[in-house]
Amino acid sequence: MxxxxxxxxxxxxxxxxxxxxxxxxxxxxxxxxxxxxPIAYQVGIFKPETRSKSPKRPLNHPGYFQKRTSRGIELVPFVLPTKVQSTLESAEKHFAAHRLAEARTEYLKILGEVHEFSVAMTYIGQTYEMQHDRENARTWFLKAVDSNFVDYTPHWFLADLLKSEGKLKEAAREITVAHALNRNNTLILQALKMIYRAQKLKYSEWEFAPQCAVYKKGDAVIVELTKxxxxxxxxxxxxxxxxxxxxxxxxxxxxxxxxxxxxxxxxxxxxxxxxxxxxxxxxxxxxxxxxxxxxxQRKLVPFIIYEIWAPEHPSSVLSLPKEKIEELAEYVLKFRTI
Structure with missing residues (x-):
C-alpha cells in the first residue's frame, strides 16, 4: 500500500x-x-540538506593487469620476484636522481625478467620524454598501452605528449581513456580539462546525485522524493x-x-x-x-558504468574488455562535453 x-x-x-x-x-x-x-510505503518530500556528504571516493593504482580465465576477465596484481623488486627499487632511485640512462638500464633488466610489466615500459617512456626524445617516448608509451590497456598511466603520459605535438584529437582520446580508467583521480581530470580546452571543448561538471532517499523505518518504507x-x-x-x-x-x-x-x-x-x-x-x-x-541514443550502459558505478567502484572499469573501455571514453567525449 x-x-x-x-x-x-x-x-x-x-x-x-x-x-x-x-x-x-x-x-x-x-x-x-x-x-x-503488503509493505507500507510512505511518501514524503525530499530535503536536499538531509543528504549525507559523499565519502572520499577511491582511486585506482597502477600495477594490475587483466588475466583471462575460464570465468572471464580477472584483475590481478603484478607480483615481482624478490630479485626483480630489488632492481625496481634501484631503478626508482636512479629515476628520482635524474640519472635517466641508468634508470632505463634497470627498467630494461626488469622487462627481461617480467616481459609484460607495463609500469617499467611507462617509466622508460618517461626517461626518454625527460630527455626530449619524443619518438622513443611515444614508442614506449604505446608499448605499455598495448601490453596492459587497463593501466591508466601510459594513456595519461601519451596524451600529454600528443598535446605538446598539437595532436589534440588523439590527445583528447587518450586522456579520456585514462580518466575512464581512474574516474576519481583529480589530476587526470585537470589534464583532461586542459586538453579539452585546447580543442575548444569543455567538460560538463555534474554528478549523478538522485534527489531522493529510500529507507526502512519500523514496519514502513519511507520514500522521500522531489518531483x-x-x-x-x-x-x-x-x-x-x-x-x-x-x-x-x-x-x-x-x-x-x-x-x-x-x-x-x-x-x-x-x-x-x-x-x-x-x-x-x-x-x-x-x-x-x-x-x-x-x-x-542507446548509450545507457556506458551512462550507468561512468555515472553510477565508476565513482563508487572505479576498479570495476578495469575488468571491462578493451572495447567497452573505449566505449566509455566515447561516451564521455560525446555526452560530457559542451
Missing amino acids: INRILMSLLLTLLALAVAGAQNYHTPSEITKIMEAS EWAAYALCKAVWAYEPGYRKKMTGSDRASPFDLTEETECLANLVSGHKILSGNKQPQDKAIRCAEKAIE
Whole structure:
C-alpha cells in the first residue's frame, strides 16, 4: 500500500509507458505494485540538506593487469620476484636522481625478467620524454598501452605528449581513456580539462546525485522524493523492499551494486516519469538530461558504468574488455562535453 501524500502527483504516471523497454515496468505499473503491496510505503518530500556528504571516493593504482580465465576477465596484481623488486627499487632511485640512462638500464633488466610489466615500459617512456626524445617516448608509451590497456598511466603520459605535438584529437582520446580508467583521480581530470580546452571543448561538471532517499523505518518504507526524481525513487523503493521483486526480475534475491537490470529500469522510469510530470519540458537536472539523451541514443550502459558505478567502484572499469573501455571514453567525449 502507498499513502496518499503525493498521490495526485503519481496518478499522472498511470498512462505512461517506457518506450523500448518491454521487459521493464512502467511508472504506472510500479505505482500499482506499491498500492497492492503488503509493505507500507510512505511518501514524503525530499530535503536536499538531509543528504549525507559523499565519502572520499577511491582511486585506482597502477600495477594490475587483466588475466583471462575460464570465468572471464580477472584483475590481478603484478607480483615481482624478490630479485626483480630489488632492481625496481634501484631503478626508482636512479629515476628520482635524474640519472635517466641508468634508470632505463634497470627498467630494461626488469622487462627481461617480467616481459609484460607495463609500469617499467611507462617509466622508460618517461626517461626518454625527460630527455626530449619524443619518438622513443611515444614508442614506449604505446608499448605499455598495448601490453596492459587497463593501466591508466601510459594513456595519461601519451596524451600529454600528443598535446605538446598539437595532436589534440588523439590527445583528447587518450586522456579520456585514462580518466575512464581512474574516474576519481583529480589530476587526470585537470589534464583532461586542459586538453579539452585546447580543442575548444569543455567538460560538463555534474554528478549523478538522485534527489531522493529510500529507507526502512519500523514496519514502513519511507520514500522521500522531489518531483523530478519521483518515478526513480518509487522504482528504487520497489527494488529495495518489495517482497520477491528482485528475484522475479533477475532470478536472484541478492542485491548487487552492479545490477544492470535495476539501474536500467529505474533510469527508464526517471526519464519517462519526468517527461509526463513536466509536460515534456527539458529537465533542470543535468543528470536527468544526460540519462534521457543516453536512452535515446542507446548509450545507457556506458551512462550507468561512468555515472553510477565508476565513482563508487572505479576498479570495476578495469575488468571491462578493451572495447567497452573505449566505449566509455566515447561516451564521455560525446555526452560530457559542451
